[in-house]
Amino acid sequence: MSFTPRPGPDGATRTGARRLPSTGTLDALDRPLRDLRISVTDRCNFRCVYCMPGEVFGRDYAFLERHELLTFEEIERIARAALSQGVRKLRLTGGEPLLRRGIEDLVARLAALRTLDGVKPEIALTTNGSALAVKAEALKAAGVDRVTVSLDSLDDALFQRMNDVGFPVARVLHGIDAAHAAGLPVKLNTVVKRGMNDGEILDLAERFRGTGYVLRFIEYMDVGATNGWSMADVVPSAEIVATIDARFPLDPAEPTAPGETAQRWRYRDGAGEIGVISSVTNAFCGSCNRARLSTEGRLFTCLFASEGHDLRALLRSGADDAALTAALASIWGTRDDRYSEVRSLLTPELRADRSRIEMSYIGG
Structure with missing residues (x-):
């Protein structure tokens, strides 16, 4: 895609990205860039029904060839440019990121970089947990x-049905405990789909109360076009909070950082907290400070985007770091995405006709 300036909220067309020395580049709606989510592989060993349904992504599905993936050096260059624009957190995703050979080496490269404030960026990793028991100590040592960890049910039969490959929940729970033993703070993400795992909400809350693990419930989203999304399948976060509050009383908690996706709730008895991510019923586009880098180097400025900006082509055409940084600043400086806020204004037909990247492709 070309980097054509677009009108800002005041109607004026920007000819260049606005930059504040202490915060980096602001987009067209005055949102800073703080979080870069990096998909390191398009492969996954699960076929979760809401992300990578098996009937679409079968075992013979054609994934990217190795030469099509960004190299670790290319990812490092893009991350360095992003940090110069204000990014403070790098999150590694997939597919399943632990399937990428040498992932610890990439983590070490990224941990050696510095933010505008001169500190190590926060490095997070999202995983299905299948290889976490093996990788946890190495990830911690490298700088994660x-x-x-994605955990959609504690019921083994239901968990296996949702991941659609017969992977047992006990092995994921073992990986979670291994990460904790290695000194890694753990958050748990549960995508709630009505009629499938909405009956698991209280069991999950009870299992992880008082453990130090932060459990977050995510509204089932209309990402991509393969998961058969319907508004009838969405369990609103307000309903989830009410369900838990009726058993374990909750109080609202302040966000820990600007642009945080989850609304936080503390157990009144001090047994920890939960979070809810309400991108369908209570959109948070106004504070969204995240960009997403696909496995083969396309930069997306919204989870619901239909097109990305090809940074791999720029890198492999010989562009230096200054040109890469300028391109990134231009992309973010003209960004005006707010799909979740306007979703309700679209008819079902318009939503269906609008192409969107798949969750499995961009990593959430």
């Missing part, structure tokens, strides 16, 4: 600061 925390991990987020």
Whole structure:
């Protein structure tokens, strides 16, 4: 895609990205860039029904060839440019990022970089947990600061049905405990789909109360076009909070950082907290400070985007770091995405016709 300036919120067309020395580049709606989510592989060993359904992504699905993936050096260059624009957190995703050979080496490269404030960026990793028991200590040693593990059910039969490959929940729970033992803070993400795992909410809350693990419930989202999304499948976060509050009383908690996706709730008895991510019923586009880098180097400025900006082509055409940084600043400086806020204004037909990247492709 070309980097054509677009009108800002005041109607004026920007000819260059606005930059504040202490914060980096602001987009067209005055949102800073703080979080870069990096997909390191398009492969996954699960076929979760809401992300990578098996009937679409079968075992013979054609994944990217190795030469099509960004190299670790290319990822490092893009990350360095992003940090110069204000990014403070780097999150490694997939697919399943632990399937990328040498992932610890990439973590070490990224941990050696510095933010505008001169400190190590926060490095997080999102995983399905299948290889976490094997990798946890190496990830911690390389510089990962925390991990987020997808956990959609404690019921083994349901968990296996949702991951659609017969992977047992006990092995994921073992990986979670291994990460904790290695000194990694752990967050747990549960995507709630009505009629599938909405009956698991209280069991999950009870299991992880008082453990130090932060459990977050995510509204089922209309990312991509393969998961058969319907508004009828969405369990609103307000309903989730009410369900838990009726058993374990909750109080609202302040966000820990600007642009945080989850609304936080503390157990009144001091047994920890939960979070809810409400991108369908209570959109947070106004504070969104995240960009997403796909496995083969396309930069997306919204989870619901239909097109990305090809940074791999720029890198492999011989562009130096200054040109890469300028391109990134231009992309972010003209960004005006706010799909979740306007979703309700679209008819079902318009939503269906609008192409969107797949969750498995961009890593959430």
